Amino acid sequence: MTQPPHDEPTAADPEELRQQVENTRSELGETVEAPAAKTDVKARAQEKAGQVKEQAADVAGQVKAKATEVARQVQDKLPDPVKNKAAQTAGQARAKAAEAGRLWEEKAPEPVRRQAACSAQMARNNNRTLLLAGAGAVALWLLLRHRKG
Structure with missing residues (x-):
């Protein structure tokens, strides 16, 4: 038999020896898993994508x-006649949109209506993605605008 390394005590009984073997196996497993995790490109890419997604959601x-805050500040500074005219115009726009919706229901062919409803549902289901894409587009536009200036 070989002698145990000098830095490890010998086992007093078989159960202690089993425990030492199990500890050694566990340590070797952890040692092997560390480089393997670093080479798992797909998992690392997914982890990074998750981090980027969280950051984008935070930025959005x-x-x-900020947009809500600025809109409130602007609205607070508007004179009452302007606010009243805006409310009146918004009401008229809602009425025209409702009329356009009614015309759409009457005149549009069934396949087109079905596809439009499907697209609208998809947009509602993916509103976070659409918001992130919009925020990204705005950020890109601001960045390009800033570089030109």
């Missing part, structure tokens, strides 16, 4: 909050 939330 910040952009939305």
